[in-house]
Amino acid sequence: MSGPQKEPMFERIALIGIGLIGSSISHASRRSNLAREIVGSARTPATVETAMKLGLIDEGYVTAAEAVEGADLVILCTPVGLCGPIAKEISRSLKPGAILTDVGSVKASIVRDVSPHVPEGVHFVPGHPIAGTEQSGPESGFAELFDSRWCILTPEPHTDGKAVEKLRSFWEALGSKVEIMTPEHHDLVLAITSHVPHLIAYNIVNTAEHLERVTDSEVIKFSAGGFRDFTRIAASDPTMWRDVFLNNKEAVLDMLGRFTEDLTMLQRAIRFGDGETLHRLFTDARAVRRSIIQAGQDTAAPDFGRTHGQTTPSSSAPAKKR
Amino acid sequence: MSGPQKEPMFERIALIGIGLIGSSISHASRRSNLAREIVGSARTPATVETAMKLGLIDEGYVTAAEAVEGADLVILCTPVGLCGPIAKEISRSLKPGAILTDVGSVKASIVRDVSPHVPEGVHFVPGHPIAGTEQSGPESGFAELFDSRWCILTPEPHTDGKAVEKLRSFWEALGSKVEIMTPEHHDLVLAITSHVPHLIAYNIVNTAEHLERVTDSEVIKFSAGGFRDFTRIAASDPTMWRDVFLNNKEAVLDMLGRFTEDLTMLQRAIRFGDGETLHRLFTDARAVRRSIIQAGQDTAAPDFGRTHGQTTPSSSAPAKKR
Numbered sequence: 001m002s003g004p005q006k007e008p009m010f011e012r013i014a015l016i017g018i019g020l021i022g023s024s025i026s027h028a029s030r031r032s033n034l035a036r037e038i039v040g041s042a043r044t045p046a047t048v049e050t051a052m053k054l055g056l057i058d059e060g061y062v063t064a065a066e067a068v069e070g071a072d073l074v075i076l077c078t079p080v081g082l083c084g085p086i087a088k089e090i091s092r093s094l095k096p097g098a099i100l101t102d103v104g105s106v107k108a109s110i111v112r113d114v115s116p117h118v119p120e121g122v123h124f125v126p127g128h129p130i131a132g133t134e135q136s137g138p139e140s141g142f143a144e145l146f147d148s149r150w151c152i153l154t155p156e157p158h159t160d161g162k163a164v165e166k167l168r169s170f171w172e173a174l175g176s177k178v179e180i181m182t183p184e185h186h187d188l189v190l191a192i193t194s195h196v197p198h199l200i201a202y203n204i205v206n207t208a209e210h211l212e213r214v215t216d217s218e219v220i221k222f223s224a225g226g227f228r229d230f231t232r233i234a235a236s237d238p239t240m241w242r243d244v245f246l247n248n249k250e251a252v253l254d255m256l257g258r259f260t261e262d263l264t265m266l267q268r269a270i271r272f273g274d275g276e277t278l279h280r281l282f283t284d285a286r287a288v289r290r291s292i293i294q295a296g297q298d299t300a301a302p303d304f305g306r307t308h309g310q311t312t313p314s315s316s317a318p319a320k321k322r
Numbered sequence: 323m324s325g326p327q328k329e330p331m332f333e334r335i336a337l338i339g340i341g342l343i344g345s346s347i348s349h350a351s352r353r354s355n356l357a358r359e360i361v362g363s364a365r366t367p368a369t370v371e372t373a374m375k376l377g378l379i380d381e382g383y384v385t386a387a388e389a390v391e392g393a394d395l396v397i398l399c400t401p402v403g404l405c406g407p408i409a410k411e412i413s414r415s416l417k418p419g420a421i422l423t424d425v426g427s428v429k430a431s432i433v434r435d436v437s438p439h440v441p442e443g444v445h446f447v448p449g450h451p452i453a454g455t456e457q458s459g460p461e462s463g464f465a466e467l468f469d470s471r472w473c474i475l476t477p478e479p480h481t482d483g484k485a486v487e488k489l490r491s492f493w494e495a496l497g498s499k500v501e502i503m504t505p506e507h508h509d510l511v512l513a514i515t516s517h518v519p520h521l522i523a524y525n526i527v528n529t530a531e532h533l534e535r536v537t538d539s540e541v542i543k544f545s546a547g548g549f550r551d552f553t554r555i556a557a558s559d560p561t562m563w564r565d566v567f568l569n570n571k572e573a574v575l576d577m578l579g580r581f582t583e584d585l586t587m588l589q590r591a592i593r594f595g596d597g598e599t600l601h602r603l604f605t606d607a608r609a610v611r612r613s614i615i616q617a618g619q620d621t622a623a624p625d626f627g628r629t630h631g632q633t634t635p636s637s638s639a640p641a642k643k644r
Contacts (some may be wrong), residue, residue, distance in 0.1 A: 007391050096381035105547075130544045133624035134611070144630040149546050179543070189540050194547025199588060200522055201548070202644070205607040207577070207584045218511050220613045221501070224471050225427075225452045225516025226523070226555050228620045233548050238604035245592045245600055255529070256589055260582070262529045263610035266521060267578055270567045280566055282560035285527040291542045298550045302455035304626035308466040316602050 008036045010172055014071035015040035016064045016086055019049045019237070020132060021103045023141025026056040028174040029187045031143045043078075046174075051138045073170070076102035076114075081243035084113030099163050103129055103144075105190060105240070107154045108181035109247035115156075123163030127181065130194070131175060134235040137202035146260040147175035148296050154183040191251035195244055196259055199252065201234040207232045248320035336393035337362035338386045338408055340373040342454060343425045344399035345463025348378040348498040353465040363389035365400075373460045386513045395492070398424035398436075403565035406435030413548040418443040421485050425451055427512060427562070429476045429505035431569035437478075445485035448476045448505065451498060452516070469497035469568070470618050476505040513573035517566055518527075518581055519576070523556040524563075535565045543575055 013035040015022040022040065031033050040057040041064045042048050048060035061067040068074045068090045076083050083102055094100065100122055102271035104110050107126050118124040133140065151171040155164045169180045181189075208219045208227065219227065245252060269277040293300045330644065335357040337344040344362065351357050360377040363386045365371050370382035376609060378513075383389040390396045390412045391401035398405050405424055426432045430449050440446040443444055455462065468614065473493040477486045490500045530541045530549065591599040615622045 004413045022445055132547075135624045140624065141485045142630065145551060147630060150543055152544075161380055161612045173538050185535075189536050190542055190547055192536055193541055193549040197526060197548035197552055199592075200526060200585070201551075202604055202607050203585045203588055204519060204522065204581060205610050206603050207581045209610060210584075210605065211514060211580070213507075214511050216610075216613075219515055220610070220617045220619060222452045222474075222511055222515040223614050223619050225454075225512055226519035227515040228614050229523075229551055229555055230519055231607070231611040231620070231631055232626060233615055234553055234604075234607035236604075236606070239434045241604050241633050242597050242600045246595055246597050249595070252592060253578055253589065255533075256585075256592075258533070259526060260585070262532075263522070263525045263578075263582070265527075266525055267575065270521075270571055270574060270578075274569070275564050275568050276499055279560050281528050282524055282556075282558075282563050284328070284531065285524050285553070285556035287526050287544070288531060288538075289553040291538075292545050292550050295542045297542065297545050298553070302462065304554060304628055305436040306621050306626055308464065308469060 006033075008164070008308045009034045010036070010071075011236045012037045012039060012071045013073045013075065013104060014038075014067045014228065015057065015232050016040040016067060016074065016076045016090070017078035018042050018047055018056060018138045019077060020136050020140045020145075021129065022075070023051070023054070023056050023138045024131075024143070024145040025075060025077070025103075025141075025174065026051075027141050027143035028146055032173045034170060034173055035073070038261050039067050039071065047138055054138060056141070064090050068093050068095075070095055070096075072098050073167075074098060074100045076100075076104070079108060079237075079240045080104040080106050080247050084117075085115040087117035087197075090150040091117045091119055093117060094122045098122050099167055100124045101127045101167055102125060103154075104180050105194065105244045106248040107152075107186040107208070111154070111156070112185050123160045125159060125164055125167045127167065128152045128154075128186065128190070129171070131176075131189075134232050135271065136237040136240075144175065145173070149176055151176040151178050152186050153178060153180050154182065154186050181195070188254075191248060191255040195248055198233050198241055199245065199256070199260070201232075205234045206228050212297075252269045328355075331356045331495065332393075332395045333356070334359045334361060334393045335395045335397065336360075336389045338377065338389060338396065338398045338412070339400035340364050340369055340378060340460045341399060341465075342458050342462045343451065345373065345376070345378050345460045346453075346465070346467040347397060347399070347425075347463075347496065349465035350468055350508075352377075354494060354495045356495055357395070361389055361393065361589075369460055372452075376460060378460060378463070386412050390415050390417075390420075392417055393404050394420050395419055395424045395489075398422075398426070398531045401559075401562045401565040402426040402428050402569050405432050406439075409436040409439035413439040413441055416441060416444045420444050421489055422446045423489055427434065427516065427566045428570040429474075432476070433476070433505050437506040445482045447481060447486055447489045448483070449489065449493070450474045450476075450508065450512070450566070451493070452512075453498075454558070456554050458559040458562075464545055468493070473498040473500050474508050474509050475500060475502050477502065487564060508569050509573045510576075513570060513577040516576045517570055517574050520555050520558065520563055521567065521578070522581070523552040523554075526552050527556045600617060 039059040041061040051057045129151040361381040363383040371378045451473040
């Protein structure tokens with residue numbers, strides 16, 4: 001991460017969509033003086049208003065086409081399914097020489113949907129910061145979100161090298177480490193590191209909700225046994241995640257097939273009391289956790305560093321209304 | 323949670339096994355002055371030595387039979403599979419009138435394995451604190467582990483009521499809330515709130531490790547997309563968890579069947595692009611998260627309150643060697 005810039009890297013950044021990622025990009029850009037001006041648009045006027053009030057954007061627009069005018073960096077921060085339609089909408093308003101990027105969790109479908117609308121002279125470099133929390137909306141962002149996290153860029157072979165390097169520098173200045181790969185490989189890697197984990201988390205929450213012999217209240221009370229860990233990522237934005245699964249079908253179904261195959265083997269080991277297989281697999285898993293901590297991708301603090309010893313629920317912050 | 327007692331609740335507590343739970347019981351008992359003396363035994367002499375050094379126990383023994391002599395509260399804090407053999411070993415050494423309990427994550431098999439060895443006049447009240455971290459060993463315990471968490475007791479109908487009430491008071495003084503249910507219901511509830519979540523976490527870590535087209539290094543680097551949440555509980559003690567699955571086979575297989583059924587439905591929704599079903603299920607899951615936070619069973623802080631903005635891995639504590 002570099003320190004604050006003397007001259008801003010961009011004159012005008014346009015954020016299309018101002019949720020968790022858009023607002024965090026604004027905070028982190030301000031932190032390092034990366035833009036002379038940050039403008040934005042959102043589908044709902046209330047979001048634009050909130051973003052103005054929070055100082056996330058200097059100017060707010062109702063349409064994406066207005067927002068991108070004169071911007072030398074345009075970042076699509078909407079659910080994946082909206083990127084194509086928005087690209088079509090802004091196509092004629094993009095400034096020649098501008099860099100167009102996105103933050104979507106799938107990449108091949110974005111390339112497919114956005115590329116046809118990118119005019120000559122505009123550099124489209126798809127991107128995906130591997131960072132987030134379960135919160136959403138313009139109030140949920142913070143400047144440190146991308147620190148030490150990876151951001152993947154998936155330019156095509158013909159993409160302008162300078163534009164790619166400038167976007168890489170931008171993400172590094174936001175705090176990230178940057179890796180470049182193909183959209184297809186990105187989608188495969190993220191299927192296992194993000195998409196299938198979210199699907200499984202959503203699924204077990206759903207399973208737990210529909211039991212006849214265990215009450216919802218029991219599920220809640222005794223969730224500290226492990227279940228609560230899953231509910232965090234299952235609280236992520238439903239629209240964003242619907243779009244992820246609709247747009248990374250093949251890789252997700254592929255990885256899900258592997259997962260089910262492995263689970264069936266574990267199920268069989270339990271059924272036949274094969275303690276040796278269970279113990280071996282459980283021991284291997286510890287090593288992976290250690291590697292993640294050593295790579296700086298998670299905290300070494302027990303229980304994620306959750307605060308213990310809160311004797312009353314009210315001593316923790318109230319759950320945020322969504 | 324009551325404050326420190328004037329007179330200790332027990333004269334002599336014997337901890338059989340001094341890992342995360344045993345050591346946390348010691349810390350929490352000292353915090354509230356619940357025992358005049360805490361003694362213990364462990365299978366490996368090094369653990370006893372460490373426990374003595376840390377002040378977790380006043381006297382350490384190599385055998386459980388020696389440790390329980392004269393104790394008015396004996397707590398089995400070993401993996402579930404060892405409870406039966408240890409009960410047999412200590413049977414003749416238990417003090418008349420003593421309360422014998424355990425902290426195992428399954429209850430019906432404990433009742434089956436331990437009860438035959440409990441002598442007349444000793445009160446066996448099985449227990450299970452729904453609390454823990456992914457750490458293990460005598461150094462991993464802390465006094466606040468049980469604060470605001472639930473502890474389930476599963477006495478039989480003929481169990482002495484006074485003994486049950488005394489153990490309830492003990493757990494409340496350790497910081498817990500207490501619920502009483504049958505061993506069978508406990509095993510069903512924990513199958514969904516704890517056992518299946520752990521199994522799924524172990525399984526996806528295993529799946530991710532054995533891919534041909536995604537490297538282990540990629541899995542580690544991009545784990546912040548969700549995968550890392552699963553690795554925490556998959557780093558739990560392998561022996562403890564092997565014993566859980568070997569001893570709660572029916573309930574786990576039952577819940578696993580439900581989970582797979584639901585996952586197959588989600589898989590089908592993805593295959594056929596049924597965004598409406600996906601969105602509905604994902605929206606429901608948010609409500610469960612909110613309930614858990616409102617019940618004081620998890621933190622409302624985004625990302626479990628993980629520290630963001632650690633720019634170098636070395637700024638977090640090093641991974642603990644196991």
